[in-house]
Amino acid sequence: MMSPIPSSPPSLQSSKTPASHNAFRPLYKFYRHLSYEKFDELCYEPGSNLETRTLLDPMFPEHFQELHPGDVSIATYPFTVDVLESFSKFIDASPSQISVGNVSQCAATIQEITLKSMPGLRIYPGILTPDVQRQLIVNVIEEYLPPETHLTNLHPSYALPQPFQLFGLPPDTTIAPSEKPTAAATSTTIGNLQDNKLRWVTLGGQYNWTTKKYPTFEPHTREFPDFPASLTTLLKGASPIFKDKINPEASIINFYSDGDILSPHQDIAELSNADLVSVSLGCEAVFFCGLAKDKAPLQVRVRSGDIIVMGGQSRFAWHGVGRIWDKTTPDYLSEFDYPGNFDQEMIAHNVASGRKCYGQWILSKRINLNVRQMLDS
Numbered sequence: 001m002m003s004p005i006p007s008s009p010p011s012l013q014s015s016k017t018p019a020s021h022n023a024f025r026p027l028y029k030f031y032r033h034l035s036y037e038k039f040d041e042l043c044y045e046p047g048s049n050l051e052t053r054t055l056l057d058p059m060f061p062e063h064f065q066e067l068h069p070g071d072v073s074i075a076t077y078p079f080t081v082d083v084l085e086s087f088s089k090f091i092d093a094s095p096s097q098i099s100v101g102n103v104s105q106c107a108a109t110i111q112e113i114t115l116k117s118m119p120g121l122r123i124y125p126g127i128l129t130p131d132v133q134r135q136l137i138v139n140v141i142e143e144y145l146p147p148e149t150h151l152t153n154l155h156p157s158y159a160l161p162q163p164f165q166l167f168g169l170p171p172d173t174t175i176a177p178s179e180k181p182t183a184a185a186t187s188t189t190i191g192n193l194q195d196n197k198l199r200w201v202t203l204g205g206q207y208n209w210t211t212k213k214y215p216t217f218e219p220h221t222r223e224f225p226d227f228p229a230s231l232t233t234l235l236k237g238a239s240p241i242f243k244d245k246i247n248p249e250a251s252i253i254n255f256y257s258d259g260d261i262l263s264p265h266q267d268i269a270e271l272s273n274a275d276l277v278s279v280s281l282g283c284e285a286v287f288f289c290g291l292a293k294d295k296a297p298l299q300v301r302v303r304s305g306d307i308i309v310m311g312g313q314s315r316f317a318w319h320g321v322g323r324i325w326d327k328t329t330p331d332y333l334s335e336f337d338y339p340g341n342f343d344q345e346m347i348a349h350n351v352a353s354g355r356k357c358y359g360q361w362i363l364s365k366r367i368n369l370n371v372r373q374m375l376d377s
């Protein structure tokens with residue numbers, strides 16, 4: 001059984017295209033039973049650089065998009081001072097402390113993969129250093145998730161603790177249904193929320209999954225929470241890479257578990273053509289992206305620390321996630337003892353229940369931060 005992420009926007013679940021014309025469908029089937037070892041073998045090595053094993057081998061099964069000779073380009077840049085400064089500001093360290101290239105999974109230089117067949121798509125494998133990734137996970141859990149104004153898929157069903165600290169209560173703590181749950185909800189536990197019930201949280205302009213609209217297109221009216229400054233620092237600070245083509249105003253943070261998928265969709269609710277920035281943390285996955293739904297999409301291996309920028313024609317491409325592979329999170333994330341701003345008793349509770357605070361949790365999770373600009377200024 002595929003397990004589509006519940007509570008995703010209705011537009012993501014339905015398609016007017018007849019099933020026979022949907023070239024994404026066979027791929028979801030293909031990946032459902034694909035072992036991680038087989039997936040690894042399918043990765044394409046443009047040039048000789050192993051770090052760029054990012055595109056899936058187009059020579060293999062019939063479902064792969066054909067990449068013509070000269071389609072793939074890889075540009076290599078050094079980490080500029082601007083990027084190092086934004087990273088160091090983000091982790092609150094000096095630029096010399098950024099461990100660029102010290103870990104094999106993280107490139108010492110910035111690689112940018114572009115494709116003629118997908119104009120505007122830019123892939124940056126391993127651009128976020130391990131310490132930036134760890135800080136981002138801490139921020140997701142301790143800064144972006146807790147505020148009451150940051151809605152999650154859980155809010156309609158459960159009376160969540162305020163602020164919502166996912167690791168701030170013992171895992172066996174009961175969470176009661178909300179006063180007027182939209183669906184029949186029964187009590188659950190914090191542990192269940194951690195394991196699989198938490199699917200998304202929205203930052204900045206709070207997207208309404210039912211009306212398919214942002215609450216207002218006037219960010220200055222402040223009818224929604226400010227976009228987290230720390231995330232803007234990270235993304236805007238790296239402006240030589242992002243080419244200043246986005247003003248971050250809204251984000252959905254997706255939480256995926258083993259075997260989850262995200263159905264093909266286009267992100268078209270924004271009234272702006274600004275680039276969309278997609279950050280991956282934790283487990284590996286395969287990302288599909290196609291300009292038409294009836295043609296085999298490009299398949300990209302997404303790993304922790306990768307960033308994909310969807311700009312130009314690719315901004316409104318059909319895309320989805322075909323598979324998440326459990327326990328493919330790098331050791332530097334899962335074995336890290338995230339201190340957390342929690343009291344010692346709470347940490348002891350988590351450790352006693354087999355969770356090394358959230359290092360153990362990220363071992364089986366993929367987090368995607370999908371950052372958008374809502375309107376042109």
Ligand SMILES: O=C(O)CCC(=O)C(=O)O
Nearest residue numbers: 252254267287321368370
């Ligand atoms: O998880 C991903 O890589 C993509 C998520 C996405 O497409 C979305 O949130 O709209």
Ligand SMILES: [Fe+2]
Nearest residue numbers: 265266267319
């Ligand atoms: Fe999307």
